[in-house]
Amino acid sequence: xxDEQLVLVANQAFYDAFARRDVAAMEALWAQRAxxxxxxxGWQALRGREAVLASWRGILQGPNPPDxxxxxxxxxxxxxAAFVVCTERLPGAELVATxxxxxxxxxxxxxxxxxxxxxxxxxxxxxxSGLLH
Amino acid sequence: xxDEQLVLVANQAFYDAFARRDVAAMEALWAQRAxxxxxxxGWQALRGREAVLASWRGILQGPNPPDxxxxxxxxxxxxxAAFVVCTERLPGAELVATxxxxxxxxxxxxxxxxxxxxxxxxxxxxxxSGLLH
Numbered sequence: 001x002x003d004e005q006l007v008l009v010a011n012q013a014f015y016d017a018f019a020r021r022d023v024a025a026m027e028a029l030w031a032q033r034a035x036x037x038x039x040x041x042g043w044q045a046l047r048g049r050e051a052v053l054a055s056w057r058g059i060l061q062g063p064n065p066p067d068x069x070x071x072x073x074x075x076x077x078x079x080x081a082a083f084v085v086c087t088e089r090l091p092g093a094e095l096v097a098t099x100x101x102x103x104x105x106x107x108x109x110x111x112x113x114x115x116x117x118x119x120x121x122x123x124x125x126x127x128x129s130g131l132l133h
Numbered sequence: 134x135x136d137e138q139l140v141l142v143a144n145q146a147f148y149d150a151f152a153r154r155d156v157a158a159m160e161a162l163w164a165q166r167a168x169x170x171x172x173x174x175g176w177q178a179l180r181g182r183e184a185v186l187a188s189w190r191g192i193l194q195g196p197n198p199p200d201x202x203x204x205x206x207x208x209x210x211x212x213x214a215a216f217v218v219c220t221e222r223l224p225g226a227e228l229v230a231t232x233x234x235x236x237x238x239x240x241x242x243x244x245x246x247x248x249x250x251x252x253x254x255x256x257x258x259x260x261x262s263g264l265l266h
Contacts, residue, residue: 035209037218039229042252045218047207074180076168076244078214078235083245085170085178096172098231098247102211111209112216114231116249119175 003082003108007075010108011084011099015070021060027053031109034102039114041095066090070097082108094118136215136241140208143241144217144232148203154193160186164242167235172247174228199223203230215241227251 001009010029017025030036030049038052039045040059046052059065073086080103088095100112134142143162150158163169163182171185172178173192179185192198206219213236221228233245 034211037207037209039218039231039249042250043229044220044251045229047218074170076170078167078233078244079212081211081214083233085172085180085245087177096176096178096247098172098233098245100216100231100233111211112218112231114229114247114249116172116247117175118177 003077004075007077007082007084007101007108008073010101010110011073011075011086012070014099014110014113015068015088018060018068021065023057023060026056026060029110031102031104031111033104034109034111036110037112039112039116041115041117081111088115136210137208140210140215140217140234140241141206143234143243144206144208144219145203147232147243147246148201148221151193151201154198156190156193159189159193162243164235164237164244166237167242167244169243170245172245172249174248174250214244221248 014029017029030053036049036052037045037047038055040055046055067090069089071087071089073084075082075084081101083098083100085098088097095115096118097115099110101108102111147162150162163186169182169185170178170180171188173188179188200223202222204220204222206217208215208217216231216233218231221230228248229251230248232243234241235244
């Protein structure tokens with residue numbers, strides 16, 4: 001399997017663990033050696049494995065873990081690192097996510113996740129962008 | 134200068150170009166060979182150099198280009214790739230951004246930018262996260 005496919009498999013494993021609310025699988029997907037960070041929608045950045053995994057335990061074991069699916073992922077290889085840009089589909093909401101991976105011991109592991117809400121569909125938002133960013 | 138510092142210099146150059154509304158500098162900061170992507174706050178992902186740079190031209194030359202500053206950047210080296218997590222400060226708003234870089238011809242270039250709004254300060258948002266993500 002090509003690296004690009006392996007990265008997409010790792011990305012899907014992340015969403016599978018999320019959907020199954022599988023804390024052990026989620027913890028195994030994150031890098032052990034590389035410092036990890038995470039930006040949940042609307043949050044400040046979390047830095048460090050302890051803070052990041054605590055946030056995932058809170059989400060997966062919380063009262064309202066969301067039903068989530070991943071759509072339209074594209075993988076971008078950068079040597080021993082890679083990132084995936086994808087759409088996250090939740091009931092009544094659509095998010096966009098970037099998931100960043102590094103190869104540790106031959107396996108692609110998450111080092112960063114950044115997800116955020118989509119205010120409107122399409123790519124014709126120049127005017128809005130001028131205001132928001 | 135260490136690579137980590139060089140990545141932070143490239144990250145600051147991005148915000149300097151943004152603040153100066155310098156389209157030529159912005160275009161030079163993005164990778165030439167690696168495929169580039171970009172997620173502006175509230176937008177879907179933009180894919181490809183043409184779409185990404187067109188969005189930046191729209192923002193920088195638009196009627197309301199924001200005054201922006203970068204705070205608290207941290208760089209994460211992953212071989213020939215790297216990412217920076219930082220806070221973006223705008224008048225009346227705070228965003229969180231991840232900027233991804235790749236080394237091309239010895240220079241760190243942007244391959245992806247993902248910025249999103251912060252709903253509330255602090256890192257104690259487990260309850261909210263259970264709802265949002």
